[in-house]
Amino acid sequence: MSSPPVTDDWRQMKHRSHDMRVLKAVLASIMFQGFLLPAAQASDWSARFFDTEDELFDVSDILSQGGFIPVPVIITEPAVEGGLGIAGQFIGSSDTPGAAPGRTILGGGYTGNRSWAGGLLQQGSLADGQLLYRAGLGLANLTLPTFPFGGGTEVNYDNEMRFAFGNLRYRIPDTPLSLGPRFIYRSSNVSVESQGPLAEQVNTVVARVTGERHYAALGLSLNYDSRNNPFTPTQGMNAVLKHDIYSAALGSAKDFTELQLNIQAFQTMSEEWSIGAKLSIDSVSKGAPFFMSPGVDLRGVQYGRYQGDTALSAEAELRHQFTPRWAGVVFGGYGQTFADNSRLYEARNDIWTYGVGIRYRIARRYGIDFGVDVARGPESTAFYIQFGHAWARTMD
Template sequence: MRIAMNLHAPLQFGMLALGCAAGAAPLAAQVQDAAGEPPAPVITAVPPASEPQAKRESHFHDILFDDVDGKFDVSEALAEGGFTPVPIIITEPAVDGGFGLMAQFVTIPEDNPRLATRRIVGALKTGNGSYGVGYLQSGFIEDGKIRYRFGAAHGKITLTSYPRFLPGGLRYTNRYDFAVVGSARVVLGDGPWSVGPLIDFRQIRSKLDFEDPPIQLPFDFNRKLNTGAFGVGLHYDTRDNVMTPRNGLNAYVEAKYTTDFLGSDREFQGYKAHAYAFRSLDPKWHLGMKVEVDAERGDYPSYFAPAINLRGVQASRFQGASVVSSEFEVSHEIADRWSLVAFAGVGATDPGRSRVFGASGAKFAGGGGFRYRLARLIGLDAGLDLAYGPDGAVFYLQFGHAWASGMD
């Protein structure tokens, strides 16, 4: 699946497995006849000894095939909790693809399965030598009134930036000695609103893969940088399913302040305003739309600048002080478990006061794909997208919704 993460924070790869476990809970169904009563027992004769006995399905078969339609399904495997391995397949061209593996451990309270605790540990490596290892945990306290998430990671990532004076690109490597993030949100009443603080601490050693860098480059590279940030977020969520939503709205605004008071070597601010809306027109047709606005202000390193985030646009290809990414998606269920997806999007950047990046203008991308309902009981889809953007075609393996990395 594509890791559509903030490529400057290796910890984010753990969010993929978090989505895999979200909403998993033991589910059971009772079969009743048309009158609402349990069906009458059926008495069958014992076959003669000479006739072959029906083969009893193994426990392995029971947890990987749905007992309703008999098709491949991982609902029970996820719902049982415990240990679940999750492979990571990276198709992002900015890092030359890659592979990884996560192990998630799910603890589900019997009295309220919704308040599950998820612990995820994993590692990944990409084709251009980037790698990451990390741990992520999320859960609830105070009977679900407070949602928390924290994690730590170590890694190295090599990317290409495209400043206005180097249209061919500038390759650099950031080594994260550590990255530690965390958040806690208080649910307001019984409604969809929640609010709370967040923290972000990193130590980065950057290296510029350029013999004679232009003098226009800020003093961002070939040095160690410590950052410490504190922020707050306000969230709204009415999605019917956090895995592959069909209806509802997920929206939030966040402000994060990196300051010397928390040990940061430079002071700057980051802002996010994201909204993801979903609507079913009928049982077969579903619509989705996203709008993401990201901005950095102050003395931020150039590699912290946000970038257009669309299927078909290479990660970090178009950066600026302010970035808008919007995408529209329509899906149609063509058969049991199978759907076709079409999408199109546009994004743009504004350099602000930056001397490094220029205005991108409108950048368009779009494409199509298919989905398979991988876990019927928790509404999890997986599939493949083929997108075409400014630099050609890109394909993505999707696990959950394509916008999962941006949703909370």
């Protein structure tokens, strides 16, 4: 899990409260004190947070007994003027080595521009692992930017929404393949918040999707998964192909389709070195509402900065394991957008990013890392908090 980025001019954000800064500092202090405090100095209760093998900070014991990891989500995205959230990661056990255990994520956040969101995600398996499922629901009221007509000026819009989704897949025996149906529902109440000539021009283009609208789709997903670890893989591949059809027959306000392809591949080169690469292609057909237009998804790129009918994102990562607990990563990315059917966006090429990160193995028995990345994009520098792999959101 990663948090939105912060850019070079974050110090100029409005409404950044003293209490919020203090709370962030306290959370960071607690986290790093947990890393540094030796087990011998811990109480009997806090000893559960240390590994008996190396006496370092570890939450495997908490997870194995049905506990959870509270992950602070420090929201420092300039578009929402900063904020803070919390996500509880409940992770079950798996009887099959290497198989993804059941997981529940419950979280929410609030930002400086009064955006908020909360949701629940549940995933796991049934019928001795032959059926895989993922389902979620949530509420949000977000004020977000979009960058229309190929320019560098943002226009803010408000999106008050409710959403729910579900996916059930059948695992083909003796293969890493699974496939099955998906369902998506969202209710969006959209309005353009910015003022001025540019905002009026945007409002004219998007008038047919403002106000409250409902969108529903049926789809199909095909998955290939040979990862050696579902949380922080270093070997294998995860590939997901999704095709969703939004239709008035299902109650959708617009008829359109969305096609998504996400591929992440990992290769171990030695005990200390491994590499990874990802390719993401997201495309919507004519008729899709502007707020569902795909965007470049790379560390170092602000949300909504590059959107179009189709977005391509590619990233490579090199990992070095310094110790059994600590690792470092360097990464670089490339993106571009296409806008053949869009009246709002223009195509953009040669979007390059790069960065570095540090990882700590926070749950040895589960192979879960926790860390921080710093990334540079075309406009700004950003940092991210990671739980598991940085690409976990698009892995399934």
